[in-house]
Amino acid sequence: MLKAHNLTKRFFGLVAVDNASIDVPEGSITGLIGPNGAGKTTLFAMIAGFSPPNEGRVVFQGDDITTEKPHLRARRGLARTFQIVQPFAGLNVRDNIAVGAYLHTKDPTEAKRRATEVAEKVGLGRELDKLASGLTIAGRKRLELARALATRPKLLLLDEVLAGLNPSEIRDVLPIIRKIREEGVTILMIEHIMQAVMNLCDSVYVLSQGKMIASGEPKVVCTDPAVIEAYLGHGAAARMQAEGAAHA
Structure with missing residues (x-):
């Protein structure tokens, strides 16, 4: 459904995303993980049209949309949530969600x-x-999800939709995400909570310092030495292996 080919983004000489590619099959839940500052949200912004890439292409359902504006991508069925939730505080929940629905109706x-x-x-x-201003953090996260769903997406980009939630709230949201996929929406999600990644995702891509360093099934990727070192620092994989051998 979505193919991002060799995307690169530079900010005044800083390479935030470096030749990164990702393939999201229709009907899947695909995860994008990596340490803080890895470039995940920048990659999302290029896919959604909020930030043009310096190099590379974005292909959605066979069409090259690299230069399309975000609202045109939304009409195609590509929607995203934002990590920092900013509802229209003076509107009630219904009217906040209706803003997304106006994409397809007047x-x-x-x-x-x-x-x-x-x-x-x-x-x-x-x-x-x-009023949206009266919602809890968990409520605001659900509202952000609802506003995106109101646009009737075919592909939904979720940017840390579980961030800031307690374990009980996370458990409540996981079935909602599964249900969205069951109803025909393909999902690409940035997530730091590995419990969610392991439970939800069919496949995972790992971004570190702007480069894609691993991809595959979550249980395989999470044991990859390069991924462990990206999260825990140089030499961490060897130390973990040595500790495992010592306890064997």
Whole structure:
């Protein structure tokens, strides 16, 4: 469904993403992981159209969309959430979600009907008339997800949708993400919480210092020495292997 080929992004000489490629099959949940500052959100921004790449191509459903504006990509069915959630604080939950629905309708009644439908899917059905400013962190994360879903995406880019949630809240959100996939939406997600990555993702890509250093099934990738060192520092893989041998 999505193929990002050799994407590179430079900021005044700093290479934030360096020749990174990613392939997201239709119907999958694909993870993008890596240490803080690895370039994950920058890669998302290039895929979603918010930041043009210096090099490389973005292909969505067979069409080259590298130079398309974000709103045109949204009309194609590519939506994203943002790591820092910024709802319209003065609007209620229903109207916040309806903003996304207006992408495909000019009818306020239809937009609000769609908003209500989406709110139920993400567990905000009882919060529809509440001001967005009154939501908890978990509620705001669900609202961000709902606003993206209201655009009727084919591919959903989730940028740390679980960040800031406690373990109980994370457990509540995982089934929602699975259900979204079951309803036909392909998902590419940035996530630091490995419990979620292991439980949700069919495959995982690992970005470190702007370069893609590994990809594959989560359980295989997480034992890759290069991935361990990217997270824990040089020599960590060897130390872990030595400790394992010592306890064997």
